[in-house]
Amino acid sequence: MNEFKHFINGEYVASASGKTFDNRCPVDNSLIGRVHEAGRDEVDAAVRAARAALKGPWGKLTQAQRTALLHKVANRINERFDEFLEAECRDTGKPYRIASHIDIPRGAANFTAFAETLANHPTEGFRLDTPDGKGALNVGHRSPKGVIAVISPWNLPLLLMTWKVGPALACGNTVVVKPSEETPATTTLLGEVMNECGVPPGVFNVVHGFGPDSAGEFLTTHPLVDAITFTGETRTGEAIMKAAAVGLRNISLECGGKNPGIVFADCDLEKAVEGTMRSAFVNCGQVCLGTERVYVERPIFDAFLARMKEEVAKLKLGRPQDPQANFGPLVSQEHRDKVLSYYRLAVEEGATVEIGGGIPDMGPELNGGAWVEPTIWTGLSDDARVIREEIFGPCCHIRPFDSEEEVIALANDTDYGLAAAIWTENSSRAVRVAEQMEAGIVWVNSWFLRDLRTAFGGAKQSGIGREGGVHGLEFYTELKNICIKL
Ligand SMILES: NC(=O)c1ccc[n+]([C@@H]2O[C@H](COP(=O)([O-])OP(=O)(O)OC[C@H]3O[C@@H](n4cnc5c(N)ncnc54)[C@H](O)[C@@H]3O)[C@@H](O)[C@H]2O)c1
Numbered sequence: 001m002n003e004f005k006h007f008i009n010g011e012y013v014a015s016a017s018g019k020t021f022d023n024r025c026p027v028d029n030s031l032i033g034r035v036h037e038a039g040r041d042e043v044d045a046a047v048r049a050a051r052a053a054l055k056g057p058w059g060k061l062t063q064a065q066r067t068a069l070l071h072k073v074a075n076r077i078n079e080r081f082d083e084f085l086e087a088e089c090r091d092t093g094k095p096y097r098i099a100s101h102i103d104i105p106r107g108a109a110n111f112t113a114f115a116e117t118l119a120n121h122p123t124e125g126f127r128l129d130t131p132d133g134k135g136a137l138n139v140g141h142r143s144p145k146g147v148i149a150v151i152s153p154w155n156l157p158l159l160l161m162t163w164k165v166g167p168a169l170a171c172g173n174t175v176v177v178k179p180s181e182e183t184p185a186t187t188t189l190l191g192e193v194m195n196e197c198g199v200p201p202g203v204f205n206v207v208h209g210f211g212p213d214s215a216g217e218f219l220t221t222h223p224l225v226d227a228i229t230f231t232g233e234t235r236t237g238e239a240i241m242k243a244a245a246v247g248l249r250n251i252s253l254e255c256g257g258k259n260p261g262i263v264f265a266d267c268d269l270e271k272a273v274e275g276t277m278r279s280a281f282v283n284c285g286q287v288c289l290g291t292e293r294v295y296v297e298r299p300i301f302d303a304f305l306a307r308m309k310e311e312v313a314k315l316k317l318g319r320p321q322d323p324q325a326n327f328g329p330l331v332s333q334e335h336r337d338k339v340l341s342y343y344r345l346a347v348e349e350g351a352t353v354e355i356g357g358g359i360p361d362m363g364p365e366l367n368g369g370a371w372v373e374p375t376i377w378t379g380l381s382d383d384a385r386v387i388r389e390e391i392f393g394p395c396c397h398i399r400p401f402d403s404e405e406e407v408i409a410l411a412n413d414t415d416y417g418l419a420a421a422i423w424t425e426n427s428s429r430a431v432r433v434a435e436q437m438e439a440g441i442v443w444v445n446s447w448f449l450r451d452l453r454t455a456f457g458g459a460k461q462s463g464i465g466r467e468g469g470v471h472g473l474e475f476y477t478e479l480k481n482i483c484i485k486l
């Protein structure tokens, strides 16, 4: 039975209250651990440790020394790859095949990418002409923002946590991380790596718990937190934004999505099927960038739908360790109840269930797990709740369209604006349509192809701000201008 304690000032500490909560494996709902729930005292201790570390050895490191340390952290994650893999898949139920190609490699790469990007990024400079003819020099100077609260979700726990911790530390900040209550393991394990690599105590801290009236809220309302970066549901983002307003703390919000996939008749059909299959079903559909609305140009609608149904039927549901498995359970019973409520709603709203729509029989050992069938619907109206609301499960609705103007309007008809995928072999059309997408990230003939230097983030109710490359600099640093009269 695992016990997940908080990681504060370089040490693992239990909650003074002794309060803990269950950690369950979604594969079979077995109890696999106990997680300490942080009270205000633990959160306060973590924030104060982070603040003290800014003034300690960490605050005196050069950019080059910080870069070297972050490379060391990335290397150590890779050295302990199997431990991170086992921990992540135990918490999420996802197949090893997926976590070993996405979650863990990116968990390390996020440190390397930001260490390099920020070490080589210039600051601005301007020479000003002055009436006396001697001029002045203006030099931009970036300093760390301070203590960053990092609140991360359960779908890609290590990846999405280091996607924030990497740039935060590269810019010289310190962090207090509150991972999702569903997935404490890899964030907790990272504390060991920080100690092994010589990252000074207090630079990286972890507190466990829930959101409201628990660690999440205690952290976002703590007056010594300088900025908050969050990934999760849009409604949660709203609550965190309200908390950040007190004391004018900056926020970075990566929230929900209801992403469109647009398949034109001139696409490479097999490429479009392969990419849409990944986008709708990888990670059991629990990817914010995933496609839940698929629009297919009418001449190839039947062929595309037939091929998608064939591929869904081939998905291999199984335990994480099963080398054949490419489809795992949802993260929890609670999330499964939510997804199944949308499965029922789709039928009530008039959907045709092309495949799936229910609960698979996984046998007596696994039937207690959070398993659902991968599902495709057709026939819903554009104002159906299943079309408008984020489900965050292994399901998508496929609908025909007849013109470029029509599909652009359909794709943008959502409160969200995170991602879109466009499938066409016509490059002019690809760019023309992509530029009209009300989204932060648009893939053409690809999906989840990630260049970590690029801007990443959502428009509309999918978030505020951009992460990735140097785009997080405005959030993770304070930029001042120094004007020197010559
Ligand atoms: N845009 C992105 O990059 C991105 C990436 C992954 C997931 N997501 C979104 O995240 C959602 C799924 O993740 P989730 O269920 O963990 O989201 P969630 O909003 O329920 O929880 C996210 C985190 O916020 C914490 N939290 C909840 N309420 C809080 C509060 N009031 N104050 C402080 N912290 C609080 C939770 O404990 C958890 O750690 C989906 O909507 C998905 O689209 C977005």
Ligand SMILES: O=C/C=C/C=C(\O)C(=O)O
Pocket (backbone or CB within 6 Å): 155, 156, 160, 163, 286, 287, 288, 289, 450, 456
């Ligand atoms: O579920 C959402 C996935 C987000 C992915 C990233 O933030 C990334 O690839 O950097």
